[in-house]
Amino acid sequence: MQKVQETAEKIRNMEIRGAGRIAKAAAEAIRDYAAGLDVASMEEFSARIREVSNFLISTRPTAVSLPNAVKLSSKYSSANVEEARQEIIENANLFIERADKALEKIGKIGSRRIQDGDVIMTHCNSHAALSIITTAFENGKDISIISTESRPRCQGLLTIRHLNNFGIPTTLIVDSAVRYYMKDVDKVIVGADAIAANGALVNKIGTSQLALAAHEARKSFMVAAETFKFSPSTIVGNPIEIEERAVDEIVDLAVISELSHVQVRNPAFDFTPAEYIDMIVTDIGIIPPAMAYTVIKEHLGWELGEI
Numbered sequence: 019m020q021k022v023q024e025t026a027e028k029i030r031n032m033e034i035r036g037a038g039r040i041a042k043a044a045a046e047a048i049r050d051y052a053a054g055l056d057v058a059s060m061e062e063f064s065a066r067i068r069e070v071s072n073f074l075i076s077t078r079p080t081a082v083s084l085p086n087a088v089k090l091s092s093k094y095s096s097a098n099v100e101e102a103r104q105e106i107i108e109n110a111n112l113f114i115e116r117a118d119k120a121l122e123k124i125g126k127i128g129s130r131r132i133q134d135g136d137v138i139m140t141h142c143n144s145h146a147a148l149s150i151i152t153t154a155f156e157n158g159k160d161i162s163i164i165s166t167e168s169r170p171r172c173q174g175l176l177t178i179r180h181l182n183n184f185g186i187p188t189t190l191i192v193d194s195a196v197r198y199y200m201k202d203v204d205k206v207i208v209g210a211d212a213i214a215a216n217g218a219l220v221n222k223i224g225t226s227q228l229a230l231a232a233h234e235a236r237k238s239f240m241v242a243a244e245t246f247k248f249s250p251s252t253i254v255g256n257p258i259e260i261e262e263r264a265v266d267e268i269v270d271l272a273v274i275s276e277l278s279h280v281q282v283r284n285p286a287f288d289f290t291p292a293e294y295i296d297m298i299v300t301d302i303g304i305i306p307p308a309m310a311y312t313v314i315k316e317h318l319g320w321e322l323g324e325i
């Protein structure tokens with residue numbers, strides 16, 4: 019349980035962050051927990067796995083990759099403890115392997131859409147979006163990137179550092195300069211924390227302003243997302259919860275503590291409607307947002323009744 023608690027804490031405090039990384043860390047935690055679980059009965063085994071699954075899922079509410087990873091990893095059909103343990107270990111390893119391959123595939127598929135000379139704007143720090151960008155660069159495409167700072171946690175700096183290691187030229191801008199620079203941009207590429215059945219995207223707060231500005235300037239808006247970022251429960255109308263984080267991420271509380279008419283809000287994600295999205299690059303190919311439902315039905319492997 020100690021490793022599960024450590025992983026949960028790292029996800030909560032964002033030491034482990036980004037929807038894909040969170041998912042893989044949770045799969046690893048479930049796998050190692052199941053491997054070391056000492057129980058007297060199958061009932062106890064089931065109860066402990068359920069408890070740990072729910073605990074991991076509760077660490078961050080928005081990235082649907084987290085419950086998807088936990089559910090896919092903690093699946094078992096045997097009523098025998100040793101066999102069920104083995105099933106979980108295999109399912110978690112399979113999830114981790116597929117997640118790594120998915121990033122590679124997204125890079126390969128998405129990079130074909132990048133032209134020589136493209137200026138690409140990105141937001142926050144998405145490993146899926148970066149996979150497209152770095153693959154295109156490694157394939158010899160001469161590209162440059164405009165990255166937002168992505169306040170308040172400034173994940174844009176992680177993006178800049180990552181791209182710099184590849185020797186890719188970048189420009190760092192504040193989030194409010196997105197529309198100002200959109201005229202210089204050919205494509206916008208962002209990642210996803212979740213994609214709803216209607217094709218709407220949930221990603222780092224501010225993503226929707228990139229989409230709006232791209233739409234206005236008629237620039238292409240591309241989302242990079244593994245199939246495990248699609249949200250099955252949105253098929254039946256369940257909303258995706260937007261995480262609201264502590265306000266001291268935005269402002270020094272001492273600065274506003276004497277003010278009595280001020281509230282501070284810190285939503286971590288926002289919604290971009292499907293109509294602003296030109297394509298979603300997934301590990302099974304490029305799809306229009308209208309195909310999100312099909313991805314959930316056919317590629318996540320869940321029947322509606324299980325949601």
Ligand code: RUB
Pocket residue numbers: 035036037038039081141142143144145146147173208209210211221222223286
């Ligand atoms: C990260 C973020 C990323 C998505 C996709 O938010 O919004 O764009 O998670 O990332 P946070 P990836 O920093 O709050 O976790 O493509 O790496 O899964």
